[in-house]
Amino acid sequence: MTARRAVRRPLRPAPCWPAPRTFRSVAAPVAEGVLVVQPEAGTFKAYDAACPHQGVRVGAPRDGVITCPAHNSTFSPGDGARLGGPATKGLTEIPVRVDGTTIVRA
Known part of the structure; x- marks a missing residue:
C-alpha cells in the first residue's frame, strides 16, 4: 500500500466574519x-455536504x-x-483551521 501525502491547500479564500447570534447566515460553501x-x-467547523443517507x-x-x-x-451545525x-x-x-483570514484544511 502506498502512503498518500496530505495536501494542505485552502478550501477557497473565505473571510472570517463575526459570529451571528443564530446559525442563519454562518454557512459558506467554500469548496465543492x-x-x-x-x-x-x-470557531469554524467544516462538514462533507453529502447527506449520509443518499x-x-x-x-x-x-x-x-x-x-x-x-x-x-x-x-446539528x-x-x-x-x-x-x-x-x-x-x-x-x-x-479546518483559520490561517489569517482564510479557512484551510487542517
Whole structure:
C-alpha cells in the first residue's frame, strides 16, 4: 500500500466574519461539497455536504439546523450529529483551521 501525502491547500479564500447570534447566515460553501459553519466567534467547523443517507447535498443551516432537501434528514451545525430523518449517522467532519483570514484544511 502506498502512503498518500496530505495536501494542505485552502478550501477557497473565505473571510472570517463575526459570529451571528443564530446559525442563519454562518454557512459558506467554500469548496465543492464542503459546508463550513461558525458555531461561535472564532470557531469554524467544516462538514462533507453529502447527506449520509443518499449523498444529496445538504443546505446551509436554517433556524439552527442543517437539513437535507431530499428526505429531510436533520443535523446539528455544532457537531454534525444526526438529529432526525432517515440518515443513520451524522455529517462527516473535515478538519479546518483559520490561517489569517482564510479557512484551510487542517
